[in-house]
Amino acid sequence: MKNNPVVPYILILAFGIGLIFFMSLTGAENKKEIAAEKEGGGEKTEATDDSALVQSCISCHGADLSGAFGPNLHGLDEAHIVDVLTNGIPNTPMEPGMKNEAEAKAIAKYISTLK
Numbered sequence: 001m002k003n004n005p006v007v008p009y010i011l012i013l014a015f016g017i018g019l020i021f022f023m024s025l026t027g028a029e030n031k032k033e034i035a036a037e038k039e040g041g042g043e044k045t046e047a048t049d050d051s052a053l054v055q056s057c058i059s060c061h062g063a064d065l066s067g068a069f070g071p072n073l074h075g076l077d078e079a080h081i082v083d084v085l086t087n088g089i090p091n092t093p094m095e096p097g098m099k100n101e102a103e104a105k106a107i108a109k110y111i112s113t114l115k
């Protein structure tokens with residue numbers, strides 16, 4: 001072992017593998033925690049179900065729809081949201097027919113519950 005030039009590389013390799021293993025373990029733990037959170041408690045579960053409706057919106061309007069690339073959606077009139085989702089806004093990413101009317105209504109209702 002003495003003065004073997006390969007030893008440091010083996011140590012680094014072992015450390016790297018250990019680190020990757022550790023990170024994948026903590027990652028799995030986090031996933032379990034998130035899953036547990038989603039399963040838990042009446043009110044929360046409801047919100048989680050409805051928030052699935054707006055999964056496609058958060059990329060532009062922000063995780064809580066309070067605005068990012070697209071404007072804040074909190075406090076908008078439900079009828080206006082339905083109108084935007086079905087008829088669109090010309091020359092913006094909000095294209096006509098993004099959602100059918102039933103979906104649009106469900107989304108509008110959900111957004112109106114956000115504070």
Ligand code: HEC
Nearest residue numbers: 054056057059060069070071080081084089092093094107
């Ligand atoms: C590709 C990005 C993008 C996505 C995805 C997107 N939006 Fe938008 N949205 C915008 C932008 C940009 C505007 C602002 C348009 C303008 O200039 O009037 C906007 C405007 C709106 C408006 C009008 C806001 C107002 O103040 O009148 C509503 C309502 C809206 N979006 C709802 C949604 C909903 C609900 C979803 C998901 C189903 C969604 N958007 C998905 C980019 C996006």
